[in-house]
Amino acid sequence: MPKPTRIEINCETGEETIIELTDAEIAELAYQAELAAEKKAEDDAAKAAIEAKKQEVLAKLGLTADEVAALLA
């Protein structure tokens, strides 16, 4: 499998070079992917918690989401 590459453009010469990533750079990409996945999981959990709280409040009020939307329209 070919190694991932990056594009480097030298603005003084205009020369564009395609460079294979080093092992360290590949490891850094994998680390970024892990961080992004962790952040997405945290964001999803936060959204789910907010939605659960909304449902809890609706249940206490004895209203549906549609009824609340109608009240606020």
Added chain:
Amino acid sequence: MPNTFTLIASSTVGAGGASSIDFTSIPSTYTDLVLVCSLRVSRASVVNNTVIKFNGSSTSYSERVLYGNGSSAGSYSDTQIYDVNNAANSTASTFANSQFYIPNYAGSTNKSVSNDSVSETNATAATAQLVAGLWSNTSAITSISLTDYSGTNFVQYSTAYLYGVKNA
């Protein structure tokens, strides 16, 4: 576009994709830089983010983001500076639009950055966002690197155009 805009360099990603687009040896002869991007990445999502870094540094960045995505709007802060890009689940062959503006890039004060970007897709909500960013570093900017937030590749036909602005 004002006639003070000068194209410094540009790049179009080839068939193999690219993990980053790096502009190096940026001349210090302009007052401001403008980076105009049309980007799409291979990550399996509708929208993702492209991170901009200067002089190879990974530290001292901050940003405040305002965003809207068709179903919600909001704001948040982060310790990186990034725009929105299209990802693999957006409509095929569509690309996000983004512009970074970097005033006084060659000066000896901290570097402010603004960004205006929007993703493109026909089936689900797109995202638009405005960014006020700061790189707390007084070095002149001599290189700019664009990478995907999630470490995936920019796909073929993604483009980045770097302009210099004089007398802004």
